[in-house]
Amino acid sequence: MVLPKKSKLTAVKTGAVRDERWLRFYRQMLKIRLFEEEVNQLYLGAKMPGLAHLYIGEEAVAVGVCEALRRDDYITSTHRGHGHCLAKGASVDKMFAELLGKEAGYCRGKGGSMHIADQDTGNLGANAIVGGSAGIATGAAMSIKMRNTDQVAVCFFGDGALGQGLLYETMNMASLWKLPVIYVCENNQYNEYTHYSETTAGEVTARAAAFGIHVESIDGQDVRSVHATALKSVNSARSGAGPAFLQCNTYRFHGHHVGDIDRSYYRSKKEEEEWKTQRDPLKLLADWMKKNKLLDLTSLDKIENEISTEIKAAVSFALNAAYPNPDEVDQHVYA
Ligand SMILES: Cc1ncc(C[n+]2csc(CCOP(=O)(O)OP(=O)(O)O)c2C)c(N)n1
Numbered sequence: 227m228v229l230p231k232k233s234k235l236t237a238v239k240t241g242a243v244r245d246e247r248w249l250r251f252y253r254q255m256l257k258i259r260l261f262e263e264e265v266n267q268l269y270l271g272a273k274m275p276g277l278a279h280l281y282i283g284e285e286a287v288a289v290g291v292c293e294a295l296r297r298d299d300y301i302t303s304t305h306r307g308h309g310h311c312l313a314k315g316a317s318v319d320k321m322f323a324e325l326l327g328k329e330a331g332y333c334r335g336k337g338g339s340m341h342i343a344d345q346d347t348g349n350l351g352a353n354a355i356v357g358g359s360a361g362i363a364t365g366a367a368m369s370i371k372m373r374n375t376d377q378v379a380v381c382f383f384g385d386g387a388l389g390q391g392l393l394y395e396t397m398n399m400a401s402l403w404k405l406p407v408i409y410v411c412e413n414n415q416y417n418e419y420t421h422y423s424e425t426t427a428g429e430v431t432a433r434a435a436a437f438g439i440h441v442e443s444i445d446g447q448d449v450r451s452v453h454a455t456a457l458k459s460v461n462s463a464r465s466g467a468g469p470a471f472l473q474c475n476t477y478r479f480h481g482h483h484v485g486d487i488d489r490s491y492y493r494s495k496k497e498e499e500e501w502k503t504q505r506d507p508l509k510l511l512a513d514w515m516k517k518n519k520l521l522d523l524t525s526l527d528k529i530e531n532e533i534s535t536e537i538k539a540a541v542s543f544a545l546n547a548a549y550p551n552p553d554e555v556d557q558h559v560y561a
């Protein structure tokens with residue numbers, strides 16, 4: 227298991243948020259986990275058209291960051307975007323409906339997993355183009371600056387996007403013009419079937435530091451750590467101090483996409499098991515809350531029952547929802 231060196235992890239400031247917030251973090255992460263498990267089942271049961279890239283294992287990044295944002299702040303997302311969407315406040319009904327190609331979905335069923343956007347929650351959209359989110363988030367940050375508001379924009383992207391030139395062009399502009407944008411690199415160790423160390427020369431954070439951008443490398447499995455660091459960067463960007471770059475070290479527990487079942491040719495079962503058993507973000511937070519006597523076991527069970535009921539109802543809603551009218555096949559599409 228490749229973990230960042232201890233000295234590079236950002237210290238957690240306990241007490242930075244009130245105790246109820248830990249439960250909310252847990253709830254939000256669990257919502258993503260159960261949503262994604264259901265997506266996997268829909269795929270395996272041949273009920274969902276197309277593929278999806280599951281976020282299971284990485285929940286602490288989306289939740290830790292989005293909990294530091296206001297509703298009117300922006301995010302841009304990736305092909306692995308369900309977690310970002312939900313953490314920013316998306317409706318599970320509309321998300322399942324979109325995944326199943328139904329008219330009640332976020333894009334009237336015409337976008338699918340990789341094209342979900344939600345203007346109401348400031349989500350400027352998932353993006354199938356690796357690195358594409360950097361241009362959109364930086365543009366949004368420039369618009370914030372020109373409109374003179376105090377919003378911020380967060381750009382989620384994977385380690386694979388470190389190979390895209392657009393990221394460097396936009397980080398250069400963001401630093402020069404002190405744009406309120408936070409670049410959140412979700413380093414889940416792999417771009418598709420290749421370990422990032424085989425594609426990425428040098429230190430990841432050194433790349434952003436070269437533009438004079440404030441950088442941090444965080445344990446992306448520790449939602450408290452992600453949140454504390456994100457909050458600092460968000461507050462700083464909001465006050466006009468310019469961009470930040472956060473490398474969140476994490477791991478996807480499933481395959482690159484739902485069809486990537488046999489992963490033995492690019493990573494070992496032992497590695498996966500170690501992350502799942504020792505580095506599960508939900509378990510880490512639950513264990514920490516228990517150790518600090520911040521909950522009793524029933525409250526976690528209660529949360530799980532509530533979310534499970536919400537997810538089941540949303541799946542049932544989406545399965546029974548109507549498909550778009552075939553006459554509208556060329557409407558609401560841009561490419
Ligand atoms: C510009 C571009 N090149 C290639 C692809 C094909 N592709 C889809 S996902 C992916 C790997 C992305 O890896 P990473 O950015 O680390 O994200 P992760 O899947 O690990 O979340 C690639 C190469 C693409 N979608 N866009």
Ligand SMILES: [Mg+2]
Binds near residue numbers: 384385415416
């Ligand atoms: Mg990756």
